[in-house]
Amino acid sequence: MENLNSEKNNKVSFIAGYLLSAFGYEFIFFVMTVYIFNLTQSAINIGIFTSILAFTKIFLPFSGTITDRFNKEKSFGIALIITGVLVILLFFLNNIYLVYILWFIISFFFTFIVNVRTALMTEIMPAESFLKGNSTVFVALNVAKILAPLTGGLLTSYFETKILFLFTGGIYFIAFFVTRYITLPVEKQQLVKRARAIDQIQEALAFLKNNSELKSLGLLLIARTLFLGFQITLYVTYIKSFLKLGSSEYGIFLTASAMGSIIGSLIAPYILRRANRYAVIVFTLPVHYIAFILLGLNTNYYFALLIIFISSLIFYMSAISIHSIRDSSTARHLRGTVYGTIMALSAPISVVSMIVGGLIINAFGVDKILIFSGTMSIISMVIIGFVFRKKINWIFA
Numbered sequence: 234m235e236n237l238n239s240e241k242n243n244k245v246s247f248i249a250g251y252l253l254s255a256f257g258y259e260f261i262f263f264v265m266t267v268y269i270f271n272l273t274q275s276a277i278n279i280g281i282f283t284s285i286l287a288f289t290k291i292f293l294p295f296s297g298t299i300t301d302r303f304n305k306e307k308s309f310g311i312a313l314i315i316t317g318v319l320v321i322l323l324f325f326l327n328n329i330y331l332v333y334i335l336w337f338i339i340s341f342f343f344t345f346i347v348n349v350r351t352a353l354m355t356e357i358m359p360a361e362s363f364l365k366g367n368s369t370v371f372v373a374l375n376v377a378k379i380l381a382p383l384t385g386g387l388l389t390s391y392f393e394t395k396i397l398f399l400f401t402g403g404i405y406f407i408a409f410f411v412t413r414y415i416t417l418p419v420e421k422q423q424l425v426k427r428a429r430a431i432d433q434i435q436e437a438l439a440f441l442k443n444n445s446e447l448k449s450l451g452l453l454l455i456a457r458t459l460f461l462g463f464q465i466t467l468y469v470t471y472i473k474s475f476l477k478l479g480s481s482e483y484g485i486f487l488t489a490s491a492m493g494s495i496i497g498s499l500i501a502p503y504i505l506r507r508a509n510r511y512a513v514i515v516f517t518l519p520v521h522y523i524a525f526i527l528l529g530l531n532t533n534y535y536f537a538l539l540i541i542f543i544s545s546l547i548f549y550m551s552a553i554s555i556h557s558i559r560d561s562s563t564a565r566h567l568r569g570t571v572y573g574t575i576m577a578l579s580a581p582i583s584v585v586s587m588i589v590g591g592l593i594i595n596a597f598g599v600d601k602i603l604i605f606s607g608t609m610s611i612i613s614m615v616i617i618g619f620v621f622r623k624k625i626n627w628i629f630a
Contacts, residue, residue: 243357246414247350252373253408254313254346259381261320261401265336267385268394273329284587285333289340290580293573294437296345298430300569305353306415312349313412316342317405324398344576352569355560356417364502367556371498371549379491382484437570446562449617450555451575453518456613458579460606461525463590467606468541470599476534489538493545501553510554515618517551520544522610529603 269278299308319339326332350370358366388397441447461467468490472483505513524544531537563571594602 240357243415243417246411247353247357248369248373250309250313250408250412250415251350251354251370252377253404253411254350255374255377256381257316257320257401257404257408258343258346259377260385260404261398263382263385264389264394264397264401267389269329269332271394272327272332278329281333282336284584285337286340286343287580287583287587289337289344290583291577292341293344293348293577293580294434294570295430295573296341297348297437297570297573298433299345300349300352300573301433301566302430304417305349305356305569306412306417309346309349309353309415310409310412312342312346313405313409316346317402317409320398320405321402324395348569348573348576351572353415355565355568357415363557363560364505364553367553367560368498368502371553372495375491375494375498375549378494379488382487386484433567433570434574437567437574440564440567440571441574444562446558447571447575449620450559451578452617453514453555453614454575455579455582456617457610458582459586460610460613462583462586463594466587466591466594467525467599467603470594471528471537471603472534475599476532476537478534482534486538486541489542490545493542494549497546497549498553501550504550505554505557510558513554514551517547517554518614519611521548521551522607522614525603525607525610529600529607 265282269282272278316339319335319342323332323335323339326335354366354370355363385397388400441451468486469483472478472486476482521544524540524547527540528537531540559572560568590602597605
């Protein structure tokens with residue numbers, strides 16, 4: 234009975250900490266966008282700000298070794314408290330260059346938090362519950378994506394933007410206190426200790442090289458990042474320039490996307506318990522990519538809302554399938570490092586995609602780029618499936 238209560242407390246504390254940390258990230262991202270634009274009156278500076286966050290992902294293999302070498306629940310808590318302090322320090326800065334430097338440091342802890350809480354989920358949720366665990370955290374993530382802009386928009390109407398840095402710091406402090414109640418059994422607390430972090434990274438790279446499932450799924454992630462890594466730019470340009478609508482319509486568009494994501498996350502475990510996970514990926518990802526083609530061909534706002542809702546619903550079914558395969562396929566003592574390495578490999582592509590994406594949208598038009606990106610994503614998936622057809626059974630694994 235005591236073990237059951239402890240497991241329940243761990244799950245409740247983790248989910249609460251996950252939701253708060255996700256909300257804190259989405260909230261500060263919204264606030265920083267407004268703050269930097271008000272400070273510089275330059276869209277270029279907003280682009281730099283978003284690129285910094287993507288760039289720090291290249292350090293994820295090293296932060297992943299910290300996840301694997303030390304107690305995950307303590308590492309999660311320490312990262313939360315440090316992030317809270319650093320975000321509060323933004324309140325005292327007015328120079329854009331100092332803001333960028335501090336944001337770079339904060340971004341490192343953002344990416345570390347994502348890494349450690351993902352690995353921590355696999356310790357708190359038993360292997361047979363990875364589907365439910367990934368579903369739960371994706372729901373929490375998308376709830377945060379809905380609540381953060383709404384809360385941020387409301388608070389910026391009443392308070393100076395800088396005050397909200399203090400508010401965000403408080404969110405991370407609360408998350409820290411919530412996660413203090415996570416107590417993993419001794420055998421799950423500390424998995425490995427190595428003399429050098431580079432040894433852990435080399436082992437993770439070798440593991441990825443020899444694991445066809447993870448390699449193919451990683452390539453799917455990288456291909457999607459290449460062709461759709463600038464989807465926020467696609468969305469805002471599509472709504473505001475192509476459909477010639479306002480910020481409120483754009484906000485509703487993002488809300489429709491988030492609602493689709495939540496529903497997709499909720500129904501995915503029920504479908505994936507009855508269907509082959511590889512088959513779900515094969516049949517859902519192309520539908521998600523076709524949605525971008527349809528957006529490029531569409532000029533009706535309400536139909537666009539329906540398209541983005543279905544696209545997000547379908548994508549999160551696929552994402553949960555991919556994440557559950559990843560979690561069950563990865564050696565337990567390497568999870569943090571492997572997850573970080575996969576993300577780090579896609580980070581430079583993400584930065585390039587964000588920068589080049591904006592340029593080609595301006596050059597060719599958002600409708601044409603939506604069609605191109607959706608088409609190339611489908612083609613890349615077919616190529617990846619063809620290359621790995623002899624090593625993994627995509628449909629009947």
